[in-house]
Amino acid sequence: MVFGDGPDGGREATFNGLTRYPSEDNPWNGYIVIQAKFRQKPQNSQEDGEWALKQLKSELEDFANPKKRRRQPDYYIFATNVVLTPVQDKGTKDKAYDIFQEFKDSVPLKGYDIWDYDKIRAFLDNFEDIRRANAVFITSGDVLSQIIDFIEPRKELFADQYTNPEDIEVLVQKVRSHFDKTIQNECETLCTFNLLYSPMQGNLSQIYVQTKLNESQQFSSEEFSQERRLWEEVVRKNPKLMVLGKPGAGKTTLLQYIAVHCDEVDFQSKLIPVFISLKTLAENAKSAAEISLIRYIRKKYCRSHVSKQELEVLLDNGRLLFLLDGLDEVTEDKVRDVSKEIHRLVDEYSDNRFIVSCRKEHQAYKFKAFGNFTLCKVADFEQLQIEEFIKNLFTESNDSTQLSKITLASDLIKKLKLPENQRIRELADTPLLLHLICLIFQERGDLPAKKVEIYKEGIDLLLEKWNQFNDRVQVNMAEFRKALRRIAIITFEDSKSSFEEEEILPYIENCSSKLSEIEVLSGLLVKKTWKTYTFSHQTFQEYLMAEELVNSQQGWRKLLIHVTEPRWHEVFIIAVEMLPNTDSFLRLFKQKFNNLINDYNNHWWSDESLNDRVGLENKQNLLSKKDYSDAYLIQKLLIQVHQKICNIKDYYT
Known part of the structure; x- marks a missing residue:
């Protein structure tokens, strides 16, 4: 039901019943109110944002006021045409969500959302029919709409214009310009936790240490050469490559780095990288028939900027570099279908390049679909790489002076070389564990002895920093850790790598905190989409789950039920290492x-x-x-x- 101007009771539109929003898997079901606040002449982002906050607070106050006799909604959407700034805690977007928290008792909503300028613009990018239907409201919209109508039936003819190499190069440049923004957003941010509350944003290129790879032997795919080659050499030589490695070895980071620095590789022609999380691809598909890499690329990368025909021209000319991450993270019921889809794509567009990553202990890479892939594994860090990583990491953090950073890095390097720290030195050969070692050393000035202790102390530190830096809400850490363990085991048992906020709200009720704050301050969780979260590293999910099983009465019996399942192997190993007896x-x-x-x-x-x-x-x-x-x-x-x-x-x- 849509309402016009006048005293509409805080409603632009209402809907009562089951919807497909925010997703088909987690729909809203109830009385929904949409309220729009339009500013005819926006001023600047700060002034506009403060205006929007006052409007939102005023509307919620009216819902909370019994004298107003407004029917309280189950779900509420606040829409505005002004920009809400994204600055953590201080930005108007975070402040808007804080206002909802202020009214959580007087206006108890089951769910809410904010559609600001940026979000509405993203909606219009994805929904062409709505964008075109409202084109008449834009001065140039009529002209653009007419052009689209003229072009649409003639798109098939456009492929004919790409008949010589110069035309293809022009198309590559055009598509790269559109894809690069998505690549930067997806890959340039290092997928890791915060280092002592120093935000790790946009620093992959600064921290990254060049990865070395061991290629499989010529006559045996299971045996790897002792010779360590730089990733660039291996990638250039092998158009179809399977990158294997143990947990935390840096497989995802390598694919992210290749996506951002694709031009550093001396390929025969300029390529367009596309980075795809295979677990996300699988999670977005309800059935095997919906698993389509091309459809996923069109939705994520092309949108309305690159036509279906242009993408087809690039595929036919072998100009795409597919970076397919995390085959081992695809759930068991879908991994074979995902592998078949990769095989179909490789078979149909064999001139393109493909790099797939997978944990070495996972058997999915042995599927027939990857029979013509060259295997390689991520080599453990050498001493020089360890030292470079430590120096880069401490230099990038912004919590102390440059001199103290250099001193701290030097002290840790010396400490790792001591004979009594030989075991911990051996654990420093993977980026994830080395990162945790840096975190622990910077805070405590000492080193743990076992891998499982690195996980434990690293997570302890990340959680301790919550109360140290959060002056608004102090969290019961025991309850919070218990909540994280429950979230880990429930999502893992359901073969889910991500979860909606509403699913796990019962487990964080005693934490006095919003999930968004947990994500920002602990670094253990990261936000994928609106209200959807995942563990920042699968290893954290596995560790917390093992911790929950070891501490529960029937945990071992539950673990032994799954002892033959590859997905549970790492949980099993971590749990065994926790045992005193x-x-x-x-x-x-x-x-x-x-x-x-x-x-x-x-x-x-x-x-x-x-x-x-x-x-x-x-x-x-x-x-x-x-x-x-x-x-x-x-x-x-x-x-x-x-x-x-x-x-x-x-x-x-």
């Missing part, structure tokens, strides 16, 4: 192992299974040798387990 765990593990053998054996000897494999005529002969076959099967299973251990022992020892 492994006796009871080993007894449970032995029991689980015996059950696996019995289940395997019972299935192998079942009538149906035997009939399928050997036929009725040979069944009696096999049954007469069952005692021998039992021993054979157990031996075979143990051999398989041994092979699995051999594949992972280099990482876990």
Whole structure:
């Protein structure tokens, strides 16, 4: 229902019922009010923002006033044509959300949103039909609309204009100019936590240490050369590359860096990089039929700036560099479909370049779809790389003088070389753990001894900084940590890497805090979209989940249920390292192992299974040798387990 001018009760429009907003997976269902505040002559962002805040507060005060007799909404959208500044805590956008918090008791909303100038502009970029329907309200809109109507039926003819190399180069430059903004927003910000509350924004290029790779041997994809090559050399030589590595090795960071610095590689022709999180691709698809990389690129990168036909021309001429991140993070029910989609794309547009990243212990990279990919793994940091990373990281932080930063970096480098810190030095060969080591050392001046202690102390520090820097709301850290553990285990068990704020609100009720503040100040969570969050590193989710399982009464039994599932392997290893005594765990593990053998054996000897494999005529002969076959099967299973251990022992020892 739409309302006109006049005393409309704080409503521009209302909707009552089930919607598809903010997403089909988490729809609003109830009485929704949309209120618009339009400023005819905007002044400047600060003055306009303060004006909008007063308007919002006035409207909520009227809803809270029983004398006004306004029907309170379940959901509320505040729309305005002015710019709300994004500065953390001090910006008018954060202040607007704070106003909603002020009225959370007097106007108890199930959900709310703010559509400011930037958000409305983004909506119009994505919804061409609405943009064009309202083109008449813009002075030049009529002309532009007519041009679009003229061009639309002739788009197919445009491909004919790209018949020589010069035309293709012009198209590449045009598309790069549109794609680069998305690439910068997606990749230039280092995907990590804050270092002692120093924001890590836009500093990937400053902190990044050049990655080295070990290529697979010519005659064995499972054996890797001892020679370490710079990523640029390996990427240039291999048009289809699978980058493997252990957790925190820097696989995502490498793909982000390649996306931003693609021009540094001496390819035969200029390429257009597209960075795609495969877990996001899979999460946005409700079924296998909806998993489409091209459709995803058109929506995320092209929008209305690059036509379908122009994208097709670039694909046909092999001018795209696909950077497909996190195959191992795709849920088990979709990973095969995602792999098939990559295979289809490689098969159809084989002249383009493809780089896929995956954890080495995950088996998805062995799918047939990647049979023609060259395997390589991210090499551990060498001493010079460790030192460079430490210097870059401390120099980039802004919490002390330049001299003290240099001294601090030098002290940590010396400390890591001491014999008593040999174990912690060995853990510093991955960027994630080295980053946590820097964080702990800068705060405490000392080093932990075990990997699991690095995670624990690093998370402890990130949470401690909350109360140190948040002068508005102090958080109960014990309750907050408990909430994070519950969020980690619930999302992980549901095979979800992200979650809506409403889903986990019950778990943070005792924390006296908004999820957006938790994201900004702890760095453990990051915001993906409006009201949608994810753990900043999958390792944090795995650690917190392991911590929850170890501290719960039935946690080990739950963990052992999933012991054969690749996605749970890292959780399993972290949990074992937390144990002060492994006796009871080993007894449970032995029991689980015996059950696996019995289940395997019972299935192998079942009538149906035997009939399928050997036929009725040979069944009696096999049954007469069952005692021998039992021993054979157990031996075979143990051999398989041994092979699995051999594949992972280099990482876990």
